[in-house]
Amino acid sequence: MLRERLRGLIQSGSPGLPAAGEPGIVPAPVRASRPEDFVSRHSNGLDQFFSYIKGESALSILDLAGVNQANVSFITNLGHRIYSEDFLRSLQLADNGDALPRVDTFLSQNLTHADGAFDGVLVWDVLEYLSAPLLAATVERLHRIVKPGSYLLAVFQAHEKAQSVPQYSFRIQDSKTLLVADRGLRKPEQIFNNRSLEKLFQEFESLKFFLARDKLREVIVRR
């Protein structure tokens, strides 16, 4: 009974975003990626992201998809500080099996940074797996913790009707190239199109979309 009541509290949230799959904010676990799973792909979004910070040093970059050697090495070799949060894994850890984590409770322990703390955020595909209320709260928090004029890179599936889509692991190979591994199919909490993404990031200054042949939509968002 308590779990159902909490589920109802968590599900009530921002209108206008279609939901897909089962409700709830706890994502299903996916398999770990092996080195041989990674495929190299050119990334216009990544290219834009790093071109915007080219020539700068000692920036603070937030990576929301957890730590990996490639991303840490690349960003620190540019002379920047990297801050890592494994947002989806933290959600899994917050699920103690008895009650779903509330949005406000979860965000009181995650993404707790000062306003304007970051000069850039690598969101990757994290936002696709958040329920509507957590998604709205997370985007609002990102708006607050990123410096004005800074950029976010997010990746979304372009399959607007798919019930299950691959969840990816992203590794930076160089400023224009990503190594991407398919970690298994997963039901996204949201399916986005350009219009819904514009609405999602309506508090930000601008969006730029890049659609690739592998049906991944890369979005550069300017704060």
Added chain:
Amino acid sequence: MSTAPIRTAPESESGKGAASIGKSVTVKGQIFSREDLIVDGEIEGAIELNDHRLTVGPNGRVRAGIKAREIVVLGTIDGNVEALDKIDIRKDAKLVGDIKTARIIIEDGAYFKGSIDIVKNEQPKPAQPRPQAAAATATYAPVPNSAVK
């Protein structure tokens, strides 16, 4: 359980090998070590091994600020970490805190939440011999008497 600062003897006195804190041991306080240290128990406080290696074993749970030459993490650390040379975070490790180090190795699967600052240790350059100062001999060359017309 101990609350007093724990100091390990230097390696030359205690012999080879590292000191260790077993998994049934809990320490609350400060630990200063002049030899390598392996932690498989619980530590709460601060750990300092400036010239040595700290290994947090798979059963180790450390809620402390850590400063060491090298840190290997197989267990859990909750605290800021400074590794003068290198930090190695293994796949089942969990580290929450900020890291400052010259080098970092992270295995896939490790859980980390915090910032990473890479601080390169600059080796002091050997002193270069100063060039011999030119002998200060003042010479006076008479200026040619240019005709002024």
